[in-house]
Amino acid sequence: MADNLLEVKNLKKYFNTPRGPLHAVDDITFTIERGHTLGVVGESGCGKSTLGRTIIGLLESTQGEIRFEGLDITHPDMKRKKELCKEMQMVFQDPFSSLNPRRCVAELIAEPLKIFKVYKFAKERDERVFELMDVVGLDRRFATSYPHELDGGRRQRIGIARALAMDPKFIVCDEPVSALDVSIQAQVLNLLQDLQDERGLTYIIITHDLSVVRHISDEIMVMYLGCMVEKCDAKELFVHTLHPYTKGLLSAIPIPTVKEKKPPVLLEGELTSPINPKPVCRFANRCKYCTEQCLQSAPALEEVLPGHFVACHHVREINGL
Amino acid sequence: MSILEIKGLEVKYITHDGTVNAINGIDLEVDRGEALGLVGETGAGKTTTALSILGLVPNPPGKITAGEIFYDGRDLLKESEAEMRKIRGNDISMIFQDPMSALNPVLTVGDQIAEVIELHQKCSKKEAMERAMAMLEKVGIPAERATEYPHQFSGGMKQRVVIAIALACTPKVLLADEPTSALDVTIQAQVLDMMGKLQHEVGTAMILITHDLGVVADTCDKVAIMYAGEIVESGSLVDVYNHTAHPYTVGLFGSLPSLDKDVDRLQPIDGLMPSPMNLPEGCKFHPRCPDATPECAKRCPKVTEITPGHKVRCLKYEGTEG
Numbered sequence: 001m002a003d004n005l006l007e008v009k010n011l012k013k014y015f016n017t018p019r020g021p022l023h024a025v026d027d028i029t030f031t032i033e034r035g036h037t038l039g040v041v042g043e044s045g046c047g048k049s050t051l052g053r054t055i056i057g058l059l060e061s062t063q064g065e066i067r068f069e070g071l072d073i074t075h076p077d078m079k080r081k082k083e084l085c086k087e088m089q090m091v092f093q094d095p096f097s098s099l100n101p102r103r104c105v106a107e108l109i110a111e112p113l114k115i116f117k118v119y120k121f122a123k124e125r126d127e128r129v130f131e132l133m134d135v136v137g138l139d140r141r142f143a144t145s146y147p148h149e150l151d152g153g154r155r156q157r158i159g160i161a162r163a164l165a166m167d168p169k170f171i172v173c174d175e176p177v178s179a180l181d182v183s184i185q186a187q188v189l190n191l192l193q194d195l196q197d198e199r200g201l202t203y204i205i206i207t208h209d210l211s212v213v214r215h216i217s218d219e220i221m222v223m224y225l226g227c228m229v230e231k232c233d234a235k236e237l238f239v240h241t242l243h244p245y246t247k248g249l250l251s252a253i254p255i256p257t258v259k260e261k262k263p264p265v266l267l268e269g270e271l272t273s274p275i276n277p278k279p280v281c282r283f284a285n286r287c288k289y290c291t292e293q294c295l296q297s298a299p300a301l302e303e304v305l306p307g308h309f310v311a312c313h314h315v316r317e318i319n320g321l
Numbered sequence: 322m323s324i325l326e327i328k329g330l331e332v333k334y335i336t337h338d339g340t341v342n343a344i345n346g347i348d349l350e351v352d353r354g355e356a357l358g359l360v361g362e363t364g365a366g367k368t369t370t371a372l373s374i375l376g377l378v379p380n381p382p383g384k385i386t387a388g389e390i391f392y393d394g395r396d397l398l399k400e401s402e403a404e405m406r407k408i409r410g411n412d413i414s415m416i417f418q419d420p421m422s423a424l425n426p427v428l429t430v431g432d433q434i435a436e437v438i439e440l441h442q443k444c445s446k447k448e449a450m451e452r453a454m455a456m457l458e459k460v461g462i463p464a465e466r467a468t469e470y471p472h473q474f475s476g477g478m479k480q481r482v483v484i485a486i487a488l489a490c491t492p493k494v495l496l497a498d499e500p501t502s503a504l505d506v507t508i509q510a511q512v513l514d515m516m517g518k519l520q521h522e523v524g525t526a527m528i529l530i531t532h533d534l535g536v537v538a539d540t541c542d543k544v545a546i547m548y549a550g551e552i553v554e555s556g557s558l559v560d561v562y563n564h565t566a567h568p569y570t571v572g573l574f575g576s577l578p579s580l581d582k583d584v585d586r587l588q589p590i591d592g593l594m595p596s597p598m599n600l601p602e603g604c605k606f607h608p609r610c611p612d613a614t615p616e617c618a619k620r621c622p623k624v625t626e627i628t629p630g631h632k633v634r635c636l637k638y639e640g641t642e643g
Contacts, residue, residue, distance in 0.1 A: 043505035181362040186576035186589030215578035252510035254535030256577060258558045266514060267507040270475055
């Protein structure tokens with residue numbers, strides 16, 4: 001049996017708004033094996049960050065179940081919540097606003113160690129801070145610098161060092177590289193991979209950049225307006241793209257080569273509102289294969305090819321399966 | 322004939338902490354109707370280049386210390402402020418990076434487009450509004466939305482409005498500063514597609530400033546790669562993408578995860594961009610360059626044209642003119 005670190009079953013997260021419930025995450029089910037990476041892709045507003053935050057416990061789920069190492073962690077009490085912090089951590093999107101500007105680098109990294117009173121003596125703790133700085137490739141001379149003195153790549157390394165401080169098993173990375181320049185982005189991606197190889201970490205990488213997820217993930221999940229529309233092995237997604245939305249997303253990515261290009265399948269229109277959605281296919285208004293059926297019922301997630309799940313009424317006709 | 326030509330431009334920002342060498346002698350040429358991609362990382366001097374063309378470098382602290390910028394034979398750096406105001410928005414216009422903050426929140430989008438037309442094309446308020454509405458239709462927004470305010474539009478729609486403002490007076494040169502970086506990929510594809518069509522229709526020359534080599538490959542004819550205020554490599558798309566010469570450009574391509582090839586590890590460029598206050602001696606890239614020799618730290622390389630139109634600023638290629 002596969003060693004599943006995390007199991008998520010029918011997870012829902014609704015936000016109450018004056019106009020009705022906003023379905024940020026709607027009925028999402030998946031599992032991640034220990035040591036694997038799940039990439040979550042989608043456009044802004046599709047609920048990918050909310051999903052990450054709900055799993056980590058920053059937001060309370062509306063419905064559904066989250067199991068971590070086989071134990072239910074959907075509604076932990078305060079004590080359990082604190083313990084979970086040692087096991088699962090998060091790297092935040094924007095290294096420019098997620099760090100306290102009035103703390104220096106060493107203090108920032110030491111914060112989790114202080115909260116959990118890991119070390120009796122400050123000297124031991126400082127030693128560990130330097131060790132963590134080495135791990136993430138931050139020069140020790142920055143220990144007394146403040147975040148504003150550092151560039152984005154180094155700041156993101158502080159965020160990663162903080163997440164690693166308690167030796168977690170599982171890290172949710174919310175857009176870890178989107179605020180960085182390409183050459184720095186590559187350095188951070190390599191660091192994340194090295195850490196996974198050394199420590200057997202399990203990741204959820206949330207991003208809008210398909211080339212990044214393809215590079216770093218074992219499995220990819222594509223989200224659209226709170227729903228999972230396609231999920232499969234990372235390489236498989238690019239060979240057999242089945243859902244019309246994923247096809248549009250893939251063809252929209254500008255590719256840095258000067259080959260003869262296929263005319264892009266432009267997706268028309270924009271996201272519809274996630275507030276009080278009708279029980280229909282949420283992609284219907286942008287989909288060129290849309291039929292009567294799509295406007296009447298929401299498609300269920302189906303295993304179309306082995307290990308390849310798609311939520312679309314017409315997936316077989318479209319792809320000739 | 323080139324519509325815009327930059328020769329030996331140097332821009333410095335003089336601050337309390339020291340002098341920031343933002344642009345250190347760049348040469349650039351754009352022909353009529355042509356699209357040039359200006360690629361570089363944060364702080365490479367891309368936006369400052371665009372601002373200098375429009376005479377919008379904030380002074381103080383910014384100062385253009387050397388160089389010439391020719392638009393249609395006129396040196397823009399010698400024009401008076403009154404002349405520049407006539408040129409801006411009419412002959413040369415700019416699309417700003419962030420559509421969320423580039424629009425005035427208390428004016429309707431129709432008014433904001435009409436403002437440019439009224440200022441530059443002697444016409445009545447009513448006519449300006451009509452033309453503004455026609456412009457909105459052109460960028461794919463129904464004309465009846467002209468009376469709405471920016472907050473009623475989504476990010477992609479706002480960027481379309483900004484593009485409508487920039488193209489309202491059919492400028493000869495369009496400077497687009499990261500026009501799509503704030504947008505989602507599917508919306509980015511729509512906006513780029515529309516910009517390409519309009520650019521051909523209007524016959525505007527475009528300088529597209531971006532950090533995304535993919536966007537350039539989709540929309541431009543020529544590329545210039547900027548690093549630390551210098552253009553390190555320039556040429557046609559084929560020159561730069563298929564016959565990449567400068568080690569920095571090679572590094573940029575190596576940093577990109579690919580959609581169709583399997584790479585175990587990315588090959589990033591080591592180190593960081595130097596601080597523009599404290600640029601290294603000799604070649605600005607040598608501390609990060611895998612091919613650096615002791616010579617590189619001593620002498621600043623000259624631009625070498627390795628094949629016609631393909632220029633590289635690297636000692637490796639000096640004396641190998643094709």
